[in-house]
Amino acid sequence: MTNNVFPSPHPLVAHKLAMLRSVTTKPKKFRELVRELAILLAHFGKEKILSGSIHAKLLDALRAAQGDRQQQIHYFYCLRLLHDGWTAEQKANLLAWYESTRDWVGGHSFSLFLEHILRDLSPVFSAEDRSAVLARAAQMPLTATVLVRYAAAGQLPSAAALAELYLRVLETRPSQPRLDELRSVIVEALSRGSGDSAAALRKIADRDPSQRDAVARAIARTPSPENFPYLVRGLESGNPVVLFDSIDGLKKIPTRPKPEDGAPFRALLLAANRLDARNRWRAVELLRHWTGNKQFGAEPGDWKTELAAWSKWFAQTFPREPALPNLVADKPAESRYKFDELLAFLEKDPAGKKGDPARGRLAFEKGQCIKCHKFGKEGEGIGPDLTTLSKRFKRIDTLESLFFPSKVISDQYRSTTIETRNGQRINGLMAPQGDMVTILQSDGSKITLKKAEIEQQFASLVSVMPEKLLDQLTKQEIADLFAFLESEPK
Numbered sequence: 423m424t425n426n427v428f429p430s431p432h433p434l435v436a437h438k439l440a441m442l443r444s445v446t447t448k449p450k451k452f453r454e455l456v457r458e459l460a461i462l463l464a465h466f467g468k469e470k471i472l473s474g475s476i477h478a479k480l481l482d483a484l485r486a487a488q489g490d491r492q493q494q495i496h497y498f499y500c501l502r503l504l505h506d507g508w509t510a511e512q513k514a515n516l517l518a519w520y521e522s523t524r525d526w527v528g529g530h531s532f533s534l535f536l537e538h539i540l541r542d543l544s545p546v547f548s549a550e551d552r553s554a555v556l557a558r559a560a561q562m563p564l565t566a567t568v569l570v571r572y573a574a575a576g577q578l579p580s581a582a583a584l585a586e587l588y589l590r591v592l593e594t595r596p597s598q599p600r601l602d603e604l605r606s607v608i609v610e611a612l613s614r615g616s617g618d619s620a621a622a623l624r625k626i627a628d629r630d631p632s633q634r635d636a637v638a639r640a641i642a643r644t645p646s647p648e649n650f651p652y653l654v655r656g657l658e659s660g661n662p663v664v665l666f667d668s669i670d671g672l673k674k675i676p677t678r679p680k681p682e683d684g685a686p687f688r689a690l691l692l693a694a695n696r697l698d699a700r701n702r703w704r705a706v707e708l709l710r711h712w713t714g715n716k717q718f719g720a721e722p723g724d725w726k727t728e729l730a731a732w733s734k735w736f737a738q739t740f741p742r743e744p745a746l747p748n749l750v751a752d753k754p755a756e757s758r759y760k761f762d763e764l765l766a767f768l769e770k771d772p773a774g775k776k777g778d779p780a781r782g783r784l785a786f787e788k789g790q791c792i793k794c795h796k797f798g799k800e801g802e803g804i805g806p807d808l809t810t811l812s813k814r815f816k817r818i819d820t821l822e823s824l825f826f827p828s829k830v831i832s833d834q835y836r837s838t839t840i841e842t843r844n845g846q847r848i849n850g851l852m853a854p855q856g857d858m859v860t861i862l863q864s865d866g867s868k869i870t871l872k873k874a875e876i877e878q879q880f881a882s883l884v885s886v887m888p889e890k891l892l893d894q895l896t897k898q899e900i901a902d903l904f905a906f907l908e909s910e911p912k
Contacts (some may be wrong), residue, residue, distance in 0.1 A: 449681050456483075457496050463747050464492030477504040481512055484519060491526065492578055494519070495536070502542035507636035513551055516543075517565050524564040524600060527799075534855075540565075549577045556587055563591075563600035571607045581615055584621035592630055609633055610870070620644055627652055635664045635867070642671030650677040657689040663869050665693045666701060666846050669708050678712045684740030686711070691736060691746055694729055698847045702729065732902045736781040758893040767897055768817050774901045782906025785899040789891055794862065798911025805851075805887070820907070824892055827885035837886040842871065842878045850886050852879070864888035 460480060467476035484497035501516070508885040520540055524532040552569045556579065563636070570578065578584065589607045590599050609626060612619045613636070620641050623706040627637040638656025649671065656668030656717040669690070679686040687709070694705035698818040709732055710716060718731035735744050767774035786792055786800065793803035801808075811820060822829065831837075840861065848869060859876065861869045866888050892900055 430481055433456045433594065453490075453493065454669040456491070458502045460497060463912050464503045475507055477501055477508060478512060480504070481516060485515065488667070494584065498536070498539055500827040502539045503547045510551075514548060517555060517562070520568075521565045526798060538570050538829070540568050544569075544572050544574070546565045547577075552577055553579055556619055559587060559591055559604060560594045560601070563598070563604050567600065567604045567607050570604070570611050573609070574731045576885055578611060581612055581619045581622040581646070585625045588626050589629060593812070605630070605633070606636065609636045613643075616644070620646065620649060624648065624652060627655075631905035635661055637816040638664055638671075641668045642667040645674040647675060647677045650675055654679075654686045654689060657686070659693075660696060661863065661867050661869065662697055662701075663846055663848060666696055666704070666844075667694070669704050670844075673704075673708050673711055684736065684743040685737055687740070688746065691729070691732060694725070695747070700847070705729070706732070757825075757890045759897075761821070764892070764897075764900065765821055767820060768901060768904060769820065773898065777898070777903070777905030779897070779902070780907040782904070782909070783901035785895055785903040789895055791903075794887070797907065800912070806832070808907055809911050817904060819899040827887035827889060827891070828883065831883075831885050835886070837882040837884065838879050840871070841877045842875050843877045844875075849882050849884060862886060888910065 446885070463472070463476055464480065466472040480497050480501050484494050484501070485487075487493040487497065498519075523536055527537075547569060552573060555562055555566050555569055579587070585608075588605055591605055591608075594601055594883055609623065612623050612626075623637045623640050626633055634652075634655050638659065641652055642656070645653070653668045653671045653675070654673075656664050659665055690705055690708060690712075694702050697705065703723050706720075706725055706728045713788065716735075718728055718735075720728035720731070736743070736746060769775065783800070788799065791797075791808075792801040795801050795808045797808045809813070835851065837850050838861075840848045840852070840859075842848070848861055848863070850863040850869070850870075853860045854873070857873050859871050859873055861871070863869065895903065905909070
């Protein structure tokens with residue numbers, strides 16, 4: 423690295439480059455100084471104070487820092503500012519290095535930090551670069567995910583090609599979390615598109631039922647008769663935002679259920695019970711739309727009277743369909759267990775005092791704990807880390823937190839209630855990301871909104887951890903879960 427390669431108009435630049443030449447031969451000894459000089463070099467390149475291939479020098483330094491992850495990340499951080507003059511080989515080398523970080527572990531935001539650095543480098547990568555990576559998506563799932571997520575308009579393949587990519591990834595065995603994330607990002611990218619995107623989304627939904635919610639939300643924005651069955655499937659979701667969007671989309675489609683088909687009506691009536699009370703009248707409006715404006719005399723907005731009447735109508739019209747639950751009951755269903763009963767089982771009963779940690783790992787996943795909590799290397803670090811739980815709390819304390827999740831909520835994990843401009847209410851842990859917000863709901867599902875969609879937000883007194891969480895476990899599975907949480911983590 424010489425002043426002939428980087429002619430400088432300023433003596434300060436020449437001085438810094440001379441320093442850089444003297445310390446790069448002993449990088450470990452001058453580690454911190456090299457970092458500061460890399461920052462200066464990136465700044466000089468960004469401001470065009472230096473000419474030449476500065477990014478090539480930083481890329482060489484990154485590749486030479488094998489074994490020193492902090493130093494590699496620092497060079498990567500500096501490179502994010504340099505968008506000009508990259509060759510195809512240099513871009514391939516950088517992306518290969520980024521893919522090599524997919525098994526690196528750190529805090530909850532560590533992977534997102536690296537992702538945002540590559541996002542800042544988005545202008546470097548052309549549509550051809552992205553297509554080349556997508557062709558190797560099974561080998562480069564992390565890189566493919568980021569390049570799809572932050573692609574600008576016109577930088578991705580056609581909707582049909584993205585659907586084919588999705589199906590190739592779906593058939594990759596064995597699957598892995600990175601590939602699952604790539605599939606979700608492909609659906610997100612298609613939901614931002616138009617034209618033939620709806621057809622691509624329907625193709626995905628036909629092959630992969632796990633994308634029911636995402637597809638329903640996406641095609642609800644462009645309702646059409648072809649989308650009718652997919653929006654009806656959206657009514658089966660437990661996610662209130664998906665229900666809201668599906669109902670709104672179905673109201674805009676002239677298509678109605680066949681007279682002998684009671685399944686869509688049943689799905690809608692059950693969905694009404696999972697909506698916020700303020701939005702249940704929307705289900706009544708869709709029922710009227712499907713039946714040529716059939717009404718039962720309730721005042722506008724009186725969803726209780728109207729839904730009670732629609733429940734009777736459903737039973738009379740479709741007598742072979744399973745009976746509906748009480749859709750207008752104010753009293754929530756009681757828990758399967760009593761607190762004192764479970765505590766006695768866990769502390770006094772021999773079967774409850776000694777569970778099986780291996781089976782408890784399965785209960786940790788079945789009870790959805792794994793979606794929000796880490797235990798050793800298991801799970802997600804969104805909620806409190808449970809690795810040292812048994813060293814800090816007694817069984818009664820742990821059981822109380824599970825049984826009464828809203829009794830004590832740390833400010834660090836307090837959820838937020840969001841009201842959107844179209845009247846939806848969402849409760850969960852909120853994580854802003856640029857002009858978007860991701861909300862983790864109590865069922866472990868995530869909702870992504872634009873900040874512009876939010877009317878207001880305020881702190882919630884209700885924990886994002888759902889009540890009656892233990893109801894889906896047997897007593898023995900609960901004992902196994904406690905044994906797992908008290909075991910030595912991996």
